[in-house]
Amino acid sequence: MSGTLYGVGLGPGDPELLTMKAHRLISGAGVLAYPALAGGESLARSIASEFIPNTAREIVMDVPMTVERAPAQAAYDKGAAAIAAELQKGEDVVCLCEGDPFFYGSFMYLFARLATDYQVEIVPGVTSMTACAGAIGMPLAARNEVLTVIPGPLAAAEMEERIVSSDSVVIMKVGRHLGKIRAILERLGLLERASYVERATLGNERRMPLADAPAPAPYFSMILVTKGADPWL
Amino acid sequence: MSGTLYGVGLGPGDPELLTMKAHRLISGAGVLAYPALAGGESLARSIASEFIPNTAREIVMDVPMTVERAPAQAAYDKGAAAIAAELQKGEDVVCLCEGDPFFYGSFMYLFARLATDYQVEIVPGVTSMTACAGAIGMPLAARNEVLTVIPGPLAAAEMEERIVSSDSVVIMKVGRHLGKIRAILERLGLLERASYVERATLGNERRMPLADAPAPAPYFSMILVTKGADPWL
Numbered sequence: 001m002s003g004t005l006y007g008v009g010l011g012p013g014d015p016e017l018l019t020m021k022a023h024r025l026i027s028g029a030g031v032l033a034y035p036a037l038a039g040g041e042s043l044a045r046s047i048a049s050e051f052i053p054n055t056a057r058e059i060v061m062d063v064p065m066t067v068e069r070a071p072a073q074a075a076y077d078k079g080a081a082a083i084a085a086e087l088q089k090g091e092d093v094v095c096l097c098e099g100d101p102f103f104y105g106s107f108m109y110l111f112a113r114l115a116t117d118y119q120v121e122i123v124p125g126v127t128s129m130t131a132c133a134g135a136i137g138m139p140l141a142a143r144n145e146v147l148t149v150i151p152g153p154l155a156a157a158e159m160e161e162r163i164v165s166s167d168s169v170v171i172m173k174v175g176r177h178l179g180k181i182r183a184i185l186e187r188l189g190l191l192e193r194a195s196y197v198e199r200a201t202l203g204n205e206r207r208m209p210l211a212d213a214p215a216p217a218p219y220f221s222m223i224l225v226t227k228g229a230d231p232w233l
Numbered sequence: 234m235s236g237t238l239y240g241v242g243l244g245p246g247d248p249e250l251l252t253m254k255a256h257r258l259i260s261g262a263g264v265l266a267y268p269a270l271a272g273g274e275s276l277a278r279s280i281a282s283e284f285i286p287n288t289a290r291e292i293v294m295d296v297p298m299t300v301e302r303a304p305a306q307a308a309y310d311k312g313a314a315a316i317a318a319e320l321q322k323g324e325d326v327v328c329l330c331e332g333d334p335f336f337y338g339s340f341m342y343l344f345a346r347l348a349t350d351y352q353v354e355i356v357p358g359v360t361s362m363t364a365c366a367g368a369i370g371m372p373l374a375a376r377n378e379v380l381t382v383i384p385g386p387l388a389a390a391e392m393e394e395r396i397v398s399s400d401s402v403v404i405m406k407v408g409r410h411l412g413k414i415r416a417i418l419e420r421l422g423l424l425e426r427a428s429y430v431e432r433a434t435l436g437n438e439r440r441m442p443l444a445d446a447p448a449p450a451p452y453f454s455m456i457l458v459t460k461g462a463d464p465w466l
Contacts, residue, residue, distance in 0.1 A: 017252045018253055103363050108372035124360075125359060149381075150379055154379070201357075
């Protein structure tokens with residue numbers, strides 16, 4: 001009988017924001033898998049590190065951060081094959097996922113490769129989106145408000161249109177797009193309603209009005225915009 | 234010195250999806266607060282019940298589910314006053330919040346009343362949104378896709394426009410709006426791309442293609458729509 005692949009959300013960075021289920025699965029794991037920047041660190045592993053048993057075998061997927069997709073896809077092909085080999089032996093595999101596995105996460109690449117042939121269970125995690133809202137003390141959405149989540153690389157014209165038509169906006173993966181986004185919000189008169197957060201819940205978290213945020217931003221940074229005046233009262 | 238108010242996300246329903254931080258705060262709490270349907274159950278308390286100390290004092294906010302907002306706001310006024318009295322005595326208060334406190338959650342009503350005068354810390358939780366995506370095995374959003382979160386009560390015309398212009402759509406609080414939503418998705422040719430989930434991660438979770446979902450739906454139900462064909466490969 002084949003093992004089960006667990007896609008386990010780790011939350012935004014503070015290890016105490018792991019769920020109890022994630023903690024149980026990781027601390028009991030025989031085989032772990034996680035992505036790492038090619039030749040570098042794995043943020044996922046670092047979040048979970050204090051809970052990883054010494055005895056666990058680890059499948060590291062070195063994912064190159066290139067614009068072309070083929071090299072990253074090859075890394076997931078290789079990782080999926082290594083995971084499949086363990087599952088076929090009847091071993092369960094716990095895959096470590098930053099945030100939530102299905103919210104802009106790379107676990108979907110493994111899921112697409114393995115879910116047809118193997119049992120896959122998703123353990124949802126706290127997203128950086130709500131962690132950022134908590135860090136700056138800004139409710140994301142209330143009542144019948146529409147919330148739009150926009151990736152930072154989106155083209156400026158489309159981004160502007162999305163921001164105009166939403167009550168609340170979360171812009172993820174800000175990174176080198178900070179200047180573009182700030183210019184859009186300034187043009188729309190929304191700069192004072194925009195907050196900036198980087199590395200939420202990690203030791204080096206920073207948060208400030210977007211107007212004060214220095215470029216360039218790290219990849220793990222986010223901008224939140226609310227347009228209503230105290231909509232939650 | 235005043236105590237701290239903790240707004241603690243409990244996740245979607247499975248007690249094991251509490252974060253370790255939520256577990257620590259609840260199991261060590263001297264004073265708890267939570268909303269309940271007037272004269273009825275508190276879902277928040279039921280999620281956390283196995284971790285609540287016998288010695289904890291409990292502030293119950295009976296929130297009437299009426300269309301007018303004044304009765305609910307009066308309940309939060311009264312709850313906020315009771316919480317403030319504890320904080321003034323130097324007691325910390327742990328407020329139990331379904332899902333995440335700042336993602337369509339009622340904690341924002343307490344936050345608006347208390348955050349100016351008291352220390353408030355938000356502990357983010359797993360949202361029902363990502364829990365539902367995990368339950369049905371559907372990644373919510375990938376790469377540069379735009380994700381739109383729409384409350385079910387939104388007017389049909391606006392809802393249709395939002396669905397048309399998004400890559401991925403989550404419709405929350407479906408409840409008695411199921412028929413309206415299904416008709417819109419059918420008209421747009423998106424019915425086969427829509428999934429329905431109710432009470433995700435609870436013992437009585439149900440999930441199915443939206444086409445099969447029986448009306449009326451409970452309040453805690455959700456519809457997920459993805460438009461891309463395997464966008465995550």
